[in-house]
Amino acid sequence: MTDTVNELAGDAALPFVLTARGPQCAPTGDWNSWLALGGRGSGKTRAGAEWVRFGALFGGLRSIALVGPTLHDVRETMIDGVSGLCHIARPDEALPVYESSRRRLVWPNGAVAQAFSSEDPDSLRGPQFDGAWCDEVAAWKRDKDTFEMLQLGLRLGRHPRAVITTTPRRTPLIRQLMTEGGVAVTRSATRDNADFLSPAFISHIEARMGGTRLGRQELEGEFLEAEDGVFWTRAMLLAARAGRPPPKLGDIIVAVDPPVSIGEGADACGLLAAGATNAAGGGGQYWVLEDATLQGKSPAV
DSSP states (O other): OEEEGGGGGTTSOOSSOOEEEGGGSOOOSSOSEEEEEEOTTSSHHHHHHHHHHHHHHTSOOOEEEEEESSHHHIIIIIISSTTSTTTOOOTTSOOOEEETTTTEEEOTTSOEEEEEETTOGGGGSSOOBSEEEEEOGGGOTTHHHHHHHHHHHBOSSSSOEEEEEEOOOOOHHHHHHHHOTTEEEEEEOGGGGGGGSOHHHHHHHHHHHTTSHHHHHHTSOOOOOOOTTOSSOHHHHHHHOOSSOOSOOSEEEEEEEOOSSOSTTOOEEEEEEEEEOOOGGGOOOEEEEEEOOEESOOTTO
């Protein structure tokens, strides 16, 4: 399913209709940061660049921060890359101009985007912005320091905002953003953008990494919780997964874990059906038949 970003322009008519997947479009609501998590090649860089371009040309943004792992990354990916700001201009649109001596991108209407590196958080002291695009924050050298300095500079306009595009990893900043109020989170996988990727790449990388922990992070764009010290890791559960249970089970148990309270916001009422085959010596196989857990219900319902 696609959404047309032409609708976002309001009265400002774009020269042609550009379609984008839902996760590539800015979320609705009163968010301060949009955390766009995505697998490799899922189109997250294009989403960030389109958000900045639209804001600079139609959304009233005039002072924008472009923050990447290094200044080289900002220039090569966010500005001059295939999905960068200098490559997504429409056919009848004047290109923004990059002033390398001042490390800034200038649009004909006066909007300016300045380049910053996560290697130098203090470079964000002094400048002020009404918008920011942070790319690949999972690879930032001094992630929390850089992001905090950026927040102090987002002080212009009615509602300064930041879009954060990255493949997720368990870094201090990503962990903070995943639980922080005012952060809208979207997710997209590499395969979602298959129409714009090599079929050979898709088949090769899925065969190589599909179903692995690294594949879930790098291809599915999942934020993986730490598994250190847990009794059952995902790999163990997948290895124990079997097909359909046998037609006859020696024992079937329905377990109920009732909630303390009832209604909206209450704990779930756990309902689980499990079965086991009988075997000599107390052995056998065990099967989870159904997890029918309900939210906001009592055992009597």
